[in-house]
Amino acid sequence: MAKLLYRLGFWSAKNRIKVIVMGVAILLAAAIVALSMGTKFEEQTSIPGLESQKTLEIMNKEFPNMQDDSGKIQLVVKAPANEKLSSKTAQQLIEKQLLRVKKDPDVSGVQSPYENHSLNADGTIGYATITYKAPGDEVTQKSKDRVIEAAESLRDAGWQAELTGSGYVTMETSSPTEGLGVIIALLILIVALGSVFAGLVPILTAALGVGIGVMLIMIGTSIFDIPSFSLSLAGMLGLAVGIDYALFIISRYRQQLAKGFERREAIAIADGTAGSAVVFAGVTVIIALLGFSFVGVPFLTAMGVTGAVSVLIAILTSIFLVPAILDLLGDRIKAPTKSAKSKKRDRESESRGNLWGRMITGRPLVAVVLGVALLGTLSLPFFHMETGIGTDGEKSTQKTERRAYDLLSEAYGKGYHGPLVILAKTDGGKDAAANLSKALDELKTYPNISMVTPAVPGPSGKISLITIIPKTGPSDSETVDLVKLIRKQAPQIEQQDHVQFMVTGSTAVNIDINQKLNQALPEFCLIIVGLAFVLLMVVFRSLLVPIKAVLGFILSLGATLGFVTYVVQDGHFQNLFHFYAKAPVFNFLPILLVGVLFGLAMDYEVFLVSRMREEFKKSGDAKKSVLSGIRHSGGVVTAAGLIMTVVFVGFILGEEPMVKVMGLALAFGVLFDAFVVRMLIVPGVMTILGKSAWYFPKWLDRLLPNLDVEGEEVMKVTEKKHPRVVETQVHFSTEPLK
Structure with missing residues (x-):
């Protein structure tokens, strides 16, 4: 190669x-x-085969009219102090603005707060629903502008008017703040190069x-x-x-x-x-x-x-x-x-190493203990990490969809954003209605339920649809417990009342996704760790170096997940990182981080340890090889780690919660791995191991392929072509292993 x-x-x-x-x-x-x-991006994150997904498929088959992918915008309105939406003046004002929206040829229908009966108990909050002919991601900006103008007119009249819904809210995949990370990366590159x-x-x-x-x-x-x-x-x-x-x-x-x-x-x-x-x-x-x-x-x-x-x-x-x-x-x-003095210092430090290298190799056990203790402490919050799904409630209050989320929570409770959908299946016999009523009475006794809607029978006469509004939000532990309770009691209800309960909805889907990911994570980690061990064994011709690399990766992974939990879920340093509310960690982040961080960590492992191996092959001195690796590759690994960190920080400063969390995890994952694991723990462990770090059975050496990753064959060619140049060569930081 x-x-x-x-x-x-x-x-x-x-x-x-x-x-x-x-x-x-x-x-x-x-x-x-x-x-x-x-x-044509697909925003669904469903997983085939999940219990909640199967329930959803049955529901769509029984109630096909509920499977509507039309774009919708909700215009959420709150009356000023001492006003109500039910007043004649309020009705005229709202109807006037909705009439302007109806004139949009792309609109298929408009329901006012009075038509959809969405007024809350005290009549101060309600919402209008605008339905479009196109799916949510295809609603044009021109159509959105009409609704924005209507909302601004209501605000000018003293009303609070906010917008949300699939036709209005789109995920921001890029942000101007990403450019800030690139600018800082450029400054680092100018200094480094x-x-x-x-x-x-x-x-x-x-x-x-x-x-x-x-x-x-x-x-x-x-x-x-x-x-x-x-x-x-x-x-x-x-x-x-x-x-x-x-x-x-x-x-x-x-x-x-x-x-x-x-x-x-x-x-x-x-x-x-x-x-x-x-x-x-x-x-x-x-x-x-x-x-x-x-x-x-x-x-x-x-x-x-x-x-x-x-x-x-x-x-x-x-x-x-x-x-x-x-x-x-x-x-x-x-x-x-370099000046003559610098060249002299370089010759002197060629054998002594730089200050950082001498500190680590002088007290390797202290370096390892400090690094492990730091990452271990950062990992502690990981043990109470909760995973969930994102909502508009995690966005900045400067966003109208966040304010709409808060208004809807104020009007109908947090559970409005995560209703549980239950399909009740009966045998369709003469006692089916009575059995269903008895099962519903049992359901209403469960804790944390704000409202249970009457059962809506399907065309088959055997399946009915029930909606439960919890008292808590879709990712709250109380809502999760409610779903688990319904599923736990379902077999008993089926046995007693001959009614089968099947649960779906955002919380149920999240529970099933978490279960699926948690089952897959050990197998995925085994694949990744096994891959790391084999690849590094082939490259470094060592048994202990790959083991050390894998353990270092596990440390940086644990510290990263712990730190993300500490910030996102526990709510610390949220102002610093521009997070706006406590929230569960996104359910796919752990498995995503395992794959991505592993690859990035191996980058630094290769560029740092390869130089150590090259020196050890020449001198046979384990300590000198560590000093050489830090001196020649440490600077470039440091610059590369800083660059990658600041690029990811640019994504933290964006507005989309999911992107912010991914940016936070990757930025600090790289930071922990490049600076604590690779520049502190790895040199310390390599010094402690000494020559045994490079032990490799001869039979295994013959069995495995020898990849020319370091370009040894290239250097042999150049030695023949430029013998005088090669005689005066000195080694530099990014020289790959030989």
Whole structure:
């Protein structure tokens, strides 16, 4: 692979204009196709085979009129002080505004608060429902503007008017704040690479890669069911790894220039060595993401595939486009220059290591204990983590849908947002009505129920629909307990009253999804951990290094989930991170984090430990190899970790709760893994293990393939071509393992 990438780097540099034009042309072509086909994101997160899903399918078959995907907007209105919606003045004002909305040709129907009987007990709050001919995600902005104008007119008259519903609320997959993370990443790159031009290259190539990836995903929505939040994850990953991968290659290129290589030769070597490590690290991330397909959850599979596409494009832009741009910029990107005093310090520290390395290797046990204690403490909240679904109640009060959510809660209680739907199945005999009435009386005695609607019989005469409004919200533990109680008592009710109760609704679906994910998580973790062990064993030719890497990953994962629970669920530091309400952690976040964080963690493991192995193969001195790894690779790993963290922080500052939580988890996951695990615990453990860290049975060494990730074959070729240059070579931070 290294030789192939070496030749590819040389070809890209030689054909720089063609490569750059080709990259831009691919982006434009993908954009044209995507815009012409349109986007059709699937917002449903259902999982086939779940108890609640089966109930929903029965309900849709028995009550087909309830399966309405038409876009709807709710105009929620609250009267001013000492006013009521039932007054004649209020009716005239509201009807006047709704009449304007009715004139929209895309509207199929409008129900006022008086027609849908939505006025609350004291008559101060109610809502109008506007139904559109198109699905919610296809309601035009022009139609939305009509409703917005109606709401603003009511506000001007002194009424509170807020908007919500599928026709109005759409998920924000991007935010201007993401640009802030990119700007900070650019500053870090300029400092790390010592040049504005060098700092701009990773940003430009990553942006191009993300653009192509996003366009391909948009095209894919016309063929596959892809949720819109997949776009956010793909954007996060594509941008972060795209910048980091370009950084590794550019750093190696500058090092080769410093060693005296001609520009195109240096580019080819960088692509063959650092590029090989980039491909290996990227493929590891892709495999982890594709591992979501083993979970058996369709929307997670879609997220994994879209994320893998984004990472694949990042790899391709790094190994194709970066060499072309480097050659185009020519002498604008120079080798790092050092004074005579700096060179003298470098020679002295070659054997002694830097200050951080000497601190860790001097007291390795202290370093390991401190790192484990810190991550262990951060992991503690994980043990009371609760998972759930997102609602508009977690958004900023600056959003009209959040204010509408609060008004509806005030009017009808929090349970309004998560009604339980029960299908009651009888034998249809002469005693069916009496049996159903008896079962309903039993149901009404259960705790935490605000209201039970009368049973609505279906056409078959055997199935009736009942709606329960809980007193608590859809993700509250009391509502979860109510669903579990109904399901627990259902067999007894069926035996006594000959009525079968089947439960669905958002809370029931969430319970079933949690159960499904919790069952799949151990198997998924086993696949990921097994993959990590085998891959690292092949790369590092060691048994203990992979074990150490996997245990470090588990530590950073636990700390990340614990910290997310501490912030999102427990409500700490919410103002700092711009969260607006306590909420359960999104139910798919743990399994998502396992896959994504594993891949990212392995990036840093490869670039740091590979340098340690290279030095150990030369000197046989375990402590010296740790010092060399920290000195030569620590700076680049630190810069890469900072870049990835600030890119993810840009997503935290957005408005969409789901995107914010993913950004928080990935930002701190990278922070914990790069700075605590890889820069503190790993060097400490490697020092303690000494030479035993590199033990590898000879029979296993012969059995496993030897991947040339470090580009050893490339360096042999360059040694023959440039013997004088090689004689004066010194090792630099991103040099892959040999």
